[in-house]
Amino acid sequence: MRDPSLRRSVALFRAFMREQTDPEHCYSLLARDAAQQVEKYVPLRGSTVVDVGGGSGHFTEEFRRRGAQSYLFEPDPAELHAGERRPEGAVVADGYLLPLADGTADVCFSSNVLEHVADPQTFVSEMVRVTRPGGLIYLSFTNWYSPWGGHETAPWHYFGAERARARYQRRTGRPAKHTLGENLFAVHIGPTLRQVRARDDVQLVTARSRYWPFLAGAITRVPGLREFATWNLLLILRRCPT
Numbered sequence: 001m002r003d004p005s006l007r008r009s010v011a012l013f014r015a016f017m018r019e020q021t022d023p024e025h026c027y028s029l030l031a032r033d034a035a036q037q038v039e040k041y042v043p044l045r046g047s048t049v050v051d052v053g054g055g056s057g058h059f060t061e062e063f064r065r066r067g068a069q070s071y072l073f074e075p076d077p078a079e080l081h082a083g084e085r086r087p088e089g090a091v092v093a094d095g096y097l098l099p100l101a102d103g104t105a106d107v108c109f110s111s112n113v114l115e116h117v118a119d120p121q122t123f124v125s126e127m128v129r130v131t132r133p134g135g136l137i138y139l140s141f142t143n144w145y146s147p148w149g150g151h152e153t154a155p156w157h158y159f160g161a162e163r164a165r166a167r168y169q170r171r172t173g174r175p176a177k178h179t180l181g182e183n184l185f186a187v188h189i190g191p192t193l194r195q196v197r198a199r200d201d202v203q204l205v206t207a208r209s210r211y212w213p214f215l216a217g218a219i220t221r222v223p224g225l226r227e228f229a230t231w232n233l234l235l236i237l238r239r240c241p242t
């Protein structure tokens with residue numbers, strides 16, 4: 001599917017709406033889409049790709065299918081085993097402290113993890129450390145004021161995280177998976193862009209909405225509006241030569 005295009009965005013949105021009932025379809029489609037986005041910048045065949053916080057391994061599997069040597073690092077064994085199949089050669093490891101030498105990866109990839117870490121700057125620094133000079137960093141996250149910022153409690157997070165959690169429990173009879181300040185954090189687009197731009201070890205190649213069919217880059221340049229309308233920020237960074 002062409003990116004950006006209305007057809008692609010609709011297909012992703014439809015798959016996402018069925019995420020609970022058909023996670024296989026949803027995450028396989030998302031993985032194909034993300035791999036295609038990476039391949040706009042670097043061929044995957046023959047590349048070493050590190051997938052940080054890769055969950056049950058759909059992305060790693062897709063990178064391998066396209067000829068990459070891809071390695072999955074995931075701190076939560078429950079997430080690793082959430083899919084239908086167990087990803088081969090996965091490593092239980094935290095993104096803050098990856099068991100990798102400096103400059104190992106041609107591509108360091110992280111999809112929808114940044115909003116789950118308490119210290120996003122340290123997380124990004126570790127991604128940069130394991131990427132070789134000239135290598136690519138794919139970093140995407142859902143920001144807090146996105147309509148999906150509250151995850152399963154969205155869009156009620158706009159009325160407060162606690163209230164949204166209580167509502168979720170009332171409606172479903174079970175506690176929400178995410179608690180703000182514990183395993184979900186309010187990450188914002190403006191401050192993240194400023195932090196990334198202030199770094200001297202990476203060059204910002206692209207900042208865009210990951211899913212939007214049009215104005216995907218322009219939307220991230222409008223302070224205020226971007227916090228709501230970007231939905232999910234995709235940053236493509238290149239590690240500076242040392």
Ligand SMILES: C[S@@+](CC[C@H](N)C(=O)[O-])C[C@H]1O[C@@H](n2cnc3c(N)ncnc32)[C@H](O)[C@@H]1O
Nearest residue numbers: 053054055076079094095096111112113116117
């Ligand atoms: C929403 S899931 C995203 C999974 C997958 N990357 C995707 O896009 O579908 C968030 C993942 O981040 C992982 N995670 C949370 N804290 C992490 C950390 N400090 N380092 C690496 N991964 C982490 C979680 O275990 C979980 O698998």
